[in-house]
Amino acid sequence: MTAIWLLIFLFGAAVGSFLNVCAWRIPQKEPFILGRSLCPQCKHPLGARDLIPLFSFICLQGRCRYCHEKISLRYPLVELISGFLFVAVVLVHGFSFLAVVNLVLVGILLTAALIDLEWLYVPNRLVFFGLICGTILSFRFGVPIGALVFGAFMGTVPMLAIYLVSRGGMGAGDVKLSGMIGVFLGWRLTALALFLSFLSGAVVGMGLVIIGKKGRKDAIPFVPFLAFGAVVASLWGIDIINWYLTFSGLK
Numbered sequence: 001m002t003a004i005w006l007l008i009f010l011f012g013a014a015v016g017s018f019l020n021v022c023a024w025r026i027p028q029k030e031p032f033i034l035g036r037s038l039c040p041q042c043k044h045p046l047g048a049r050d051l052i053p054l055f056s057f058i059c060l061q062g063r064c065r066y067c068h069e070k071i072s073l074r075y076p077l078v079e080l081i082s083g084f085l086f087v088a089v090v091l092v093h094g095f096s097f098l099a100v101v102n103l104v105l106v107g108i109l110l111t112a113a114l115i116d117l118e119w120l121y122v123p124n125r126l127v128f129f130g131l132i133c134g135t136i137l138s139f140r141f142g143v144p145i146g147a148l149v150f151g152a153f154m155g156t157v158p159m160l161a162i163y164l165v166s167r168g169g170m171g172a173g174d175v176k177l178s179g180m181i182g183v184f185l186g187w188r189l190t191a192l193a194l195f196l197s198f199l200s201g202a203v204v205g206m207g208l209v210i211i212g213k214k215g216r217k218d219a220i221p222f223v224p225f226l227a228f229g230a231v232v233a234s235l236w237g238i239d240i241i242n243w244y245l246t247f248s249g250l251k
């Protein structure tokens, strides 16, 4: 049994490695399927043994085999996170179609968060790809179109209001991505996802101001928080909502 989970983790780590490549190539409009990976420092083409998720980084002690420059910690970190998320999704949803839907969402959100952290925007192509995937997967699941539209509304309307009020504090990409999350999660889980995003964003934002890393007016990329909220909601959202309803005496 342990071997299966290890396999799922390694598969998730390999997908994470691919998402790293996507997050690097999509903003630069490079084709992300074709073309060999290069060392970002010395541009030396990387061989298969340089591209084994996690292991290559550990074996090479975090340095490029060719120019010995340090490799960004971001690569193994994303592989690690992706591996753990894959295990979590399968643990929660089992070997099911629902698990596949959630894995696609996790992949898109991880890529969007990486791009927002580095480039401070969300590519329309990625949102569009997510919308198509979310719609196809939801129909395959028998979700009525009204629920899809309502989910997208739940994701878009509160974010659009903040976008209009904050005048640049929230990006248009955040609004679109939130609408995409709504298509995947439906309105209830999306409302929870947004709540968790704002909560985590506020906590981390205040923390960064307190330790002096950011000024009170500095923009902080919001997609990582959206991704966090959506992933937590997709994994444990129903439990959290039930717990809240019981706790508050509404149920």
Ligand SMILES: [Zn+2]
Residues within 6 Å of the ligand: 039, 040, 041, 042, 043, 044, 064, 065, 066, 067, 068, 069
């Ligand atoms: Zn190099």
